[in-house]
Amino acid sequence: MIAIILGTRPEIIKMTPVLRACEKKNIDYQLIHTGQHYSYEMDKVFFQELELPDPDYNLNVGSGTHGEQTAKILTGIEKILMDEKYCRNDVVLVEGDTNSVLAAALAAAKLHIKIGHVEAGLRSYYKEMPEEINRILTDHISDYLFAPTENAKNILLKEGIEKEKIFVTGNTIVDAVYQNILIANKKKPNIFKELGIENGNYFLVTLHRTENVDNFERLKSIIGGLNLICKKYQLLIIFPIHPRTKKMIEKFKIKLNENIKLIDPMSYLEFLQLETNAKLVLTDSGGVQEETCILNVPCVTLRDDTERPETIEVGSNILAECNQDIIINKTELMLNKDKKWKNPFGDGNAAKKIINILQ
Numbered sequence: 001m002i003a004i005i006l007g008t009r010p011e012i013i014k015m016t017p018v019l020r021a022c023e024k025k026n027i028d029y030q031l032i033h034t035g036q037h038y039s040y041e042m043d044k045v046f047f048q049e050l051e052l053p054d055p056d057y058n059l060n061v062g063s064g065t066h067g068e069q070t071a072k073i074l075t076g077i078e079k080i081l082m083d084e085k086y087c088r089n090d091v092v093l094v095e096g097d098t099n100s101v102l103a104a105a106l107a108a109a110k111l112h113i114k115i116g117h118v119e120a121g122l123r124s125y126y127k128e129m130p131e132e133i134n135r136i137l138t139d140h141i142s143d144y145l146f147a148p149t150e151n152a153k154n155i156l157l158k159e160g161i162e163k164e165k166i167f168v169t170g171n172t173i174v175d176a177v178y179q180n181i182l183i184a185n186k187k188k189p190n191i192f193k194e195l196g197i198e199n200g201n202y203f204l205v206t207l208h209r210t211e212n213v214d215n216f217e218r219l220k221s222i223i224g225g226l227n228l229i230c231k232k233y234q235l236l237i238i239f240p241i242h243p244r245t246k247k248m249i250e251k252f253k254i255k256l257n258e259n260i261k262l263i264d265p266m267s268y269l270e271f272l273q274l275e276t277n278a279k280l281v282l283t284d285s286g287g288v289q290e291e292t293c294i295l296n297v298p299c300v301t302l303r304d305d306t307e308r309p310e311t312i313e314v315g316s317n318i319l320a321e322c323n324q325d326i327i328i329n330k331t332e333l334m335l336n337k338d339k340k341w342k343n344p345f346g347d348g349n350a351a352k353k354i355i356n357i358l359q
Contacts, residue, residue, distance in 0.1 A: 001090045002027065002116075002358065003108075005077065007034030007061070007100030010287045012046050013268060014095050014119065017175035017351035019052060025355060032080060034073045034100040035060040049187075049267055050180065066099060066130055073103035078111065086113050091144070091358055095119055095172070097135035105138045116358060118172060120145035121152025122286075122307040128211070132307075146354050148345055149310055169353040170346015173290045178348045181276065184269040191270045192277075195238060195261065202235055204278040205260075206285050208242040212302060216252050218322040222302055223254050225320070225327025226282070230257035232328065238274060240266050280334055282320075282327070289317050294343050298334040300327065310344040 002022065006015050022029045033043065033055040047054065059076040061069060081092070092108035094101040095118035108115045120139050124132050139145060139156060147153040148171035156166050192199065205226060212218050226237055237260045241249075246262070256262070266274075272291075275281060281292050284302045292299040293308075293316035300320050311317035315337060320330040 001084075001086065002029040003032060003081065003084075003086060003090070003092045003104075004029055005032045005034065005092060005094050005100060005104040007036030007059075007073070008096075008098050009037065009043065009046060009268070010285075011095050011098065011100065012043065012050070012052075013176050013180075013287070014172045015093075016050050016052060017172045017179060018093065018095075018118065018354060020179070021351040021355040023053075025359070027355065027359070030057070030084065031055040032057045032077065032104075033059065034076070034103075035062060036069065036073065036098060036100045037063070046268060049183075049269055051183065070099045070103045073100055074107050077104045077107040081107060081111055081113060086111065088112055088114065090114065091116050093118065093354075093358075094138065097122070097131035097138070099130070099134065101138050102134040105141055109141045114143040115141060116144040116146065116354070117142040118146045118354060119148055120166070121147040121149075121154075121156045123155050124305045124307040126305050135307075144357065146350075146357075148350070151310060167353070167357050169357075170348075170350035171290060172350045172354070173287060174294055174343065174345045174348045175351050177272070177291055177294050180269065180272055184272050187269060191266070191273055195236075195263070197236060197238065199277040200279055202279060203229060203233075203237045204274055204281045205237055205239040206242075206281075206283045206288055207239075207245050207302065209284045209303070212284050212322060213242070213245045213248045219248060219252060220254055221322050221324045222327065223249065223256060224324035225302075225331075226260055227255075227257040228324055228328040229282075229331055230259040232332075235259065235279065236261050238263065238278075240264070240271065240274075280331060282331070290345060292316060293341070294345065296339050296341075298337060298339065300330050300334055302327070314341040314344055316341045 061072045091114045093116040094104050105115050145166045146169045239262050241262045276295050280298045282300045289308045289311050293311045299317040304321050318330045320327045
């Protein structure tokens with residue numbers, strides 16, 4: 001039996017191909033939703049949109065401090081694994097770097113159940129990010145480390161993890177993008193008409209990381225950079241705004257250019273269509289850095305570092321820190337760059353490889 005554990009929307013997206021691979025091979029699995037960011041009720045639209053089965057268990061943990069949240073998830077997962085009589089022959093499968101990932105891995109390790117970590121070996125080397133702590137600890141207690149690239153594999157080897165535990169599979173985000181674009185095209189969302197924009201004639205922004213939005217100087221400079229882009233290019237910036245980001249912009253009384261169009265968070269398929277057709281994307285999201293690389297859309301990352309160095313190496317992405325002058329300069333650089341980079345994250349068969357290895 002495989003227990004597939006997820007708790008955030010990025011995890012749902014990246015684990016979707018794994019669920020589909022299990023279904024295709026008739027493999028027994030249980031799906032456990034921790035509700036780390038939202039309850040399952042809030043995420044239900046994601047499951048319906050991506051045509052996924054309902055979870056077998058919903059913990060509905062919700063928000064809280066890192067310690068409180070991790071403890072609730074660990075306790076909930078432990079009880080499920082014990083009640084369902086998971087043992088050494090079974091696998092707990094997690095993806096990424098959230099509190100759900102670490103808590104599920106800890107619960108499994110304490111019960112001597114094998115752990116598979118999808119997207120193992122990513123490092124930003126910035127330990128003030130809670131995600132960095134989560135991914136390091138999870139890697140070092142996992143039995144199967146599914147590294148997306150050779151670079152990630154080499155990081156794990158340098159940290160002393162046994163070669164026999166590491167498998168380079170590619171990243172399931174490639175599978176997800178390829179599969180979900182087909183669903184998006186089939187459902188034909190009308191997002192462009194709703195927003196009054198033309199394909200390839202707008203910028204897209206996402207911004208949610210605590211170190212960016214809770215810091216007045218960083219947030220002010222990022223928005224300052226966006227204002228400069230609006231002034232220079234006279235194009236709309238579409239900004240699906242995270243509730244906390246909106247709250248902090250209002251709290252700090254930061255003014256936005258009239259060409260920055262704030263919209264509510266949107267469905268994944270709508271966002272994927274916006275991303276596919278954007279002139280350029282500015283983001284502090286790790287997943288968006290990967291998606292833009294796969295979709296052949298230039299990306300400017302609003303951070304000082306990245307755990308996706310492959311995007312920098314192939315030329316799809318560039319770091320702009322959080323300085324408004326650097327942001328406008330790096331935007332111009334990426335707009336004038338040749339977009340003929342090669343996707344470094346695999347061929348879209350990562351989930352199939354992961355399931356084959358576990359079998």
